[in-house]
Amino acid sequence: MPRTLAVQAPAAGVRLITLQRPEALNALTTELLGELAAELALAEQDAETRAVVLTGSRKAFAAGADIKEMAERDLVGILEDPRVAHWQRIASFPKPLIAAVNGFCLGGGCELAMHADILVADEDACFGQPEINLGIMPGAGGTQRLLRAVGKSLAMQMVLTGQPIDARHAQRAGLVSEVTLPELTVERALEIARAIAGKAPLAVRLAKEALLKAQDTDLASGLRFERHAFTVLAGTADRAEGIRAFQEKRRPEFTGR
Template identity: 50%
Template sequence: MPDFETIRLDRDAAVAILTIDRPEKRNALSSAVRAELIAALDQLRGDDGVRVIVITGAGDKAFVAGADIAEFAQRTPLEQRAAMAGRTVFAEIAAHPKPVIAMINGFCLGGGCELALACDIRIASDAAKLGQPEINLGIIPGGGGTQRLPRVVGTGQAMRLVLSGELIDAAEALRIGLVDVVHPAAELRERTLEFARKMAEKSPVALRMAKSAIRAAAEMPLSAGDAYETELFITCFGSDDRREGVAAFMEKRPASFTGR
């Protein structure tokens, strides 16, 4: 296991918890954080003992309060282009074969909101604040915010958030669909991990196929998506997990999935 300086990697049963550990900087997304998150995601990709991933921020003030502005303040446009080239943590989360849950424990702004948008499920504290305030710096979201946000909340709400730079609370984020579940702050970790553990009891094959099929819905026409779903269904149908799931149902017992 690599030694990380800006993140922590912990385990809870079959759930991996990635914590961005820069509370003094409100867990801002520096280049080091991005690189270490990608390294951790690579590691977890091949770890059969992990079935679900949770990403959160250290402390109770911020999930991720945005990019590390001091890091890019003096860059030229060419330097910034170079910094944005190659693999991005946002794309790596979205494409990861295992479900990724954002546990939003505070400020979730700018690059932090984009990080959450890249996750498959967003569970927030009732004290969370979310937004894309880049417009206040004379820039626009650069981590997929203008692309993923409209797909999640619709064009009008995305325009509202990106063009105004306003922050919204967890209740409003839930209303527009930016987050999927809201819990009291004191219960956020316990209830998020309880949900993640229940998900981790499902077939890893089916989890992987379901995520891939749902992600494809945003990219494909319906007819192509239906055809892709059928192929993934057949992949599941040929798995040991499908045989175990059906046997367990018929025998009225809990299934024991192996991921094969």
């Protein structure tokens, strides 16, 4: 059983992972990242899991890397940091990942939230990359994902000043999809996850991959992948079930085939 996470299955097809280091505002240790990577690997292998919600506490999603642990690592330790592999496994999770963000979402916590496909935040949440205040910079994708999410000017401001932005600013900039009351953040994220879990799993996975490729490839390459994925889905049993259910005016029963 993980020591720094709580894992639940609150609805069919949905897995809820909660970071549990409240004494340290869910600061990200090597142990926590390793347990999270392992749990996502289990979720990937589980055919019944179709969407995952990741959250923290009401006070903090995650307030960054664990500074005490960071201070204990020398240059060799940084170069051989096992957390690099954990981050890579988290980044490669192929199923929909929704982050429910309450409170502080800073440094590594903000980088972790940006690994999610959809971010829901409470109105008191704040997002930032304050690493510059420690004489360092984001090192888990913060400079790359933040710029793609909010644009060059705001990303430069956040990274170079270390100053955070609030949830409404994050929503206007495109980092967050919805802003909720604090007590409703996880509930709303689970609602979105349940909606996704009811869709055809193969279509969801390929649609996610196509959307991510739009960030990383040119338009022509993205369109080629989209067309190929569309053609692949045309031969699936779920497509036939979706069309049949529409014609029969009933809810489709997708099987992932």
